[in-house]
Amino acid sequence: MKLTKILTKKLTSFWLLSLAAVAFVFLLGAIMSFIQLTYTFQQQKVTELEIMLVEHSKQLEQNQFSTWLPPLLSAYNAVDFSLSQGDKIVYEYHHDNLNIAKNSLTLYQNQLDNGLQLSLTMPPPFALHHLGWPELVIVIIGFIAIGIFVRFGHGWYSRELDGIEQLALRSKLILEGDLVQAAQVPTNGKPRMINRAISKLLSDLDDAHKERGRLDQFIRKDTFLDKQTQIGNGIFFQNRLDALSHNQKMIAHGVLMLIEFDDMDLVEEELGESGLKAMFTLTTEAITAVLAQYEDSIFARRSYQQLVIVVPQLSLAEADQLAQRVLKTCLALPFYGLGNPDNFLHLGSAFFKAGDLQVQLIEEAEMALRAAQLQRVNNWFMYDKGAVDEEIAKGSVRWRSFLENALVAKRFFTLQQAIVDSDNRILHYEIFSRARDHQGNDVRATLFIPMANKCGLMPQIERQILEQVLFGLMPKNTATYCINLSLDTLVSRAFVRWIQSTLLEHRPLASRLIFEVSEDIIVKHQNNPALVKSLDMLRKMGAKLAVDHVGQHVVGTHYIQEHHFDLVKLHRSIVRQVHQRSENQLFIRSLIGGLYRAEVKVIAEGVECFEEWQTLKILGVSAAQGEYLDQIVES
Incomplete structure (x- = not known):
């Protein structure tokens, strides 16, 4: 786009310069033609004077030149006139009232037929001419007309080039995969035929994506x-x-x-x-x-x-x-x-x-x-x-007391699991949480998270976990970390304000964070403005977005591209023994096919054996995590 704008400015500047050059050449030619024409006209007048002198010298006496020649020379605006025959001056004329520099005067000397020699000094033909009001009005009107034409031409030219730039912008967005934004660009690009063709193709592509989503959902429904x-x-x-x-x-x-x-x-x-x-x-x-x-x-x-x-x-x-x-x-x-x-x-x-x-x-x-x-x-x-x-038997009051004490004492800690790509290289780490009771025993997340959701304490817990990642783990290495966020956390104003100010203060860390949200949350609450705003804010800050538990419910997958998720994580129910279950393989193929050409990576969780991992790689899964891959990383 920068190159297109530079070329557009250069083209506009070239057009204005060309127009100015044409106007200058036209004006210069007009001036030169005017000067040449006036000199030619003056030369014709001098020639006519010579003819008159020759004829009158034959018919009249020489002393009669003074009767008719002065008015004629005055009409010619002559400065000096001399008519001689040999060394004898026949007639002389001088006029000193003209305020014209002597170095700009024009001297005409010629030998006449009857032996007379003529010497005539005259001012430039245009020197004594002054523009009157009619001429000034015509000149002003002409310049105004030229200005209006240039202004109109520049506006028309700019509008045409703006249309080309809009086409370039839409093309850039399409190449970057941002089809929604490309469809929302004003449709007054030019050439209009090309712009309408792009709009139609974008509309057809959107319909095709929706149809593909409906087909994926049909396959999932028919299978599960x-x-x-x-x-x-x-x-x-x-x-x-x-x-x-x-x-x-x-x-x-x-x-x-x-x-x-x-x-x-x-x-x-x-x-x-x-x-x-x-x-x-x-x-x-x-x-x-x-x-x-x-x-x-x-x-x-x-x-x-x-x-x-x-x-x-x-x-x-x-x-x-x-x-x-x-x-x-x-x-x-x-x-x-x-x-x-x-x-x-x-x-x-x-x-x-x-x-x-x-x-x-x-x-x-x-x-x-x-x-x-x-x-x-x-x-x-x-x-x-x-x-x-x-x-399990703890009541809600005891769970709330336990969780609040754990928050105050900061007894929540993190565990991490590596996500490995098809070449067994570590892409990033997923963060899991644990709590520790008064006796020092670990409490599983599967136990305290449901109670934390019921008590409304998940935003505080996940903030404490995120602080440990930001200020405990990330300064020690350059790895990327994936953190799960609940619905309560994403719609909590206090948490959103905190994470926004923190990421603004530590901007380089944002690109090393992946925020993971459950598919169930996205599908059920995708029209929640607070949720959508929070996800957009995290993405604009530079963090990546991931959706997990994909396949846990039979729903369409159109939301993945609508909310610009970077990673899709398959639920372990789809991954478990996938090498023996053709239905699960069909679902994975359908999902990856629906995300064709989208910059979305598909990750599997819960890989427990070599056969599962090999089958997933054959199906096109980008990376995975699980017990089997943990053993590979440790070895």
Whole structure:
């Protein structure tokens, strides 16, 4: 763009200089022509005088020259006149009243036919001419007309070149990949045909991107969603359950619920296929509304007549309350008077802790479901596992007290995990947080983050973590760090003001920061002006943006380019055993294809074996993190 502006200015200057040169040459030629014409006219007058002298010298006496020659010489504005024959002066004339410098006078000398010699001194033909008011008015009007023409020409020329610069600006934005900004540039660029063609292509490209997003979403729906209920299918459930486990052991606590409908054949006979579909639709919508307040909850259809719910980070008391609410909500729907209304719906729950086996958890949930069915009434049953972890059993008041004390005492600390590219080089580090209790024991983030969200303390916690990164880790090296931010933090005015002033004060550190936001937050709150403003501010400060947990929910991916994310991180449920799951491979191919030509890197999290990493590299994933890659980095 700078080169285009320089060329435009040079072209405009060349045009003005050329116009000035043409005007100067034209004016100089006019002046020279005028001078030449006046001299020619004067020469003609002198020639006529010579002819008259020759004729009169033959017809008249020589002493009669004084009767007619002085008025004629006065009319010619002659200064000196001398007519001689040999050494004898026939007639002389002098006029000294003209205020003209002698060195500018013109001398004419000639030998006439009858032996007479003529010597005539005259002023320049234009010396005695003075411009009158008519001439001055004409000259002024002429210069004004020239000025108006130059002004109009310069304006027209500038407008035409501005149109070319707008085309250059749009072209630059397109080459930089900023298609949205290119489409918003004023569409008065010239040539207009080219400008309209660019606008049409941008519009078609935007439609193609949206269509590609819809196709990606369709592929994801067809792969991971149940066609009848539009909730997760068996593959989706297994992927998400695998993401909550490591080496077949659960990595957090929570509850798993199985909901089963009895006598489905009788219901289908009474309602028909469309009625049965409507029943499932109403049921799933009601349960989804109940689960809306639980983050990271999993809701899927496990089989033809069985639904499954998994809610991590839930205490045992909260799990009991949730089971009662789900059963009560389902029984309140209008179609449960069909079939056997008193023994139609059963719910079995199994509470799990970190370290419980995944297979054992499903068996316990199925045992609880069988126990509920044996009671022959619509009921729910919780599998009794015995003692519950003390950390899980803490109440909200105790959690708030613990978190506030940890903030005051600065007992939050950081851990980091390397993100490695396809050549096993470290790109950056992701920061994880831990808390330390009074006894010096570490408290997992999976335990305190849900309670911190409930207590509204996440902005203070994440600020303390970010301070440790900015002023503890970053001065010691040149590495880049990735930090997770929650919704409460991003919409907190106090946090946003602090991070903005801090990054302004430490501007070089901004380029070494990556702020990571969950896909669920972006999709659900993408119209929140405070969230969008915070993300734009961080990006303009020089930091990069990343979206994680991609693939955890079945949503479109158009938001990735709309919010200018630099990194996309696949959820571990998509990465787990990807080499054995063609559905997950299809999703990854679709995602990478949708981001074609966009400057977005796709990263995988939770890589645990060589086969997973090799498959991801073949699919086009740029980098990854996980237990397997940690071993490579350490070695």
